[in-house]
Amino acid sequence: MTTLIIPGYRGSEKGHWQRQWLAEDETARLVEQDDWENPVLSQWLHVLEAALAETPGAILVAHSLGCVLVSHLARRPSAAHVAGALLVAPADAERMAVHDSKFRSFAPLPRHNLGFPSIVVASRDDPYISFNKARALADIWGAGFVDMQYAGHINIESGFGSWPEAYILADSMRRPQERFRTQRAA
Structure with a gap:
């Protein structure tokens, strides 16, 4: 089963846990956006959907604005190809859009069940989203929740x-x- 690594704004720099994952796991693939500095939801969705078309049944591992991208994907037909999503440190695109117009296309944050297994991982001192908002999104999205304390x-x-x-x-x-596959084969 393929893992699609989905960084957020500016991509994940060298040494980031997502880049290390790519180096250590030969089945992992980076969802490489054309422009990490100027995020446009429609363009980023197109790239993610193309990656899913090539690897149906993938696990998505998203960070920051990448989590918001995955939450927007959930209402699109290609979401049927997602086996699950690990959503680490989701960004508050609504708050970011108030301060910088380049994030407007990602707001508002989707408020619906994602429809595939998911886990939100959040920190109590994340500068890009309040802990309470991250927990509330996990509930709305129907996701499990992991409290990383002060990370x-x-x-x-x-x-x-x-x-x-x-x-x-x-x-x-x-x-x-x-x-499930093993039981069906038996």
């Missing part, structure tokens, strides 16, 4: 180069799919 934006600046727990969380969404 900042769960990126390289807050000490998350290598992050083995991310593999465990993503793997928790793979196992039910694999058990």
Whole structure:
């Protein structure tokens, strides 16, 4: 089962746990946007949907604005190809859009069940979203929730180069799919 790595604004820099995942997992693929500095929802969705068309049944591992991208994808037909999503440190695109117009296309944040297994991972001191809003989004999206306590934006600046727990969380969404296939084959 393929893992699609979906960074947020500016992509995930060298040393970020998403880049390390790509280096360590030969089945992982980066969803490479044409312009990491100027996010446009329609363009980013097109790239993500093309990646899903090539790898149906993928697990999505998103960070920051990438989480918002995945939440917008959930209402589109291509969401049927998502096996699950790990949504780490979602960004508050609504608040970001107030301060910088380049984020307007990502607002408002979708407020509907995603329709596929998902886990939101949030921190109590993330500068890009309040903890309470992240928890509320997890509830609205129908996602599990992991409280990372005081872990900042769960990126390289807050000490998350290598992050083995991310593999465990993503793997928790793979196992039910694999058990189902094994039971059907029996």
